[in-house]
Amino acid sequence: MDLSKIKTLIDFVGRSNITELSVTEKDVTVRIFRMLPGQEAAAETQQEAGSTTNPARDAGADTPSRPEKTDAVKAPVFGVLHRTPAPGEPPFVTIGDKVEEGQTLFIIEAMKVFNTIAAPRAGRITHLTEVDDGEVETGDLLAEIG
Structure with missing residues (x-):
């Protein structure tokens, strides 16, 4: 080039x-x-x-909460988010799955280029976006790894 x-x-x-x-x-x-x-x-x-405190959690309330240390996986580009490798196939990950660093979580299609979104670290999926085969904006939260 x-x-x-x-x-x-x-x-x-x-x-x-x-x-x-x-x-x-x-x-x-x-x-x-x-x-x-x-x-x-x-x-x-x-x-x-x-980083704000949660009085209910600090008081020992019996409410479910996300793990203390989570890493957010955000969309690096605007595009169409695909949670499966191909139509009709199972998703790359589901809530509760254990993932390894570098493991594919999603694919974002932007301008006919398929961008693989990988796990930033090993852990367990604690949150997933509801979007599938729909548009996401740069910075949208796609998943959390705890």
Whole structure:
């Protein structure tokens, strides 16, 4: 892939609403990422909101809660979320499944490119999105691993 084509792709990403573009030509793959204004601040705000205390839990209330240490798996790009490898097949994961780091959880189809979404660490699936074969936005919560 020549430099002028890469510059054109960078300009395209800069002018569009997409935050990630992956293009493969022969044996070369170019991935371009763009951070939208406020994305970093939104992530910090969510993190701070999650660190508040829960008086009911602290008092030993008998309510079910999510594990203390969970990792959120969020959509890195806008696209169509697929929870199964192919139509009619079982989903990659279900709530309660044990997963290994790097294990495929979802596929997001964006601009005819299939992006594999992998587990960031080993653990157990404690939350899954209801979306299947529907659109997700960048930053949408897809799963939690406890």
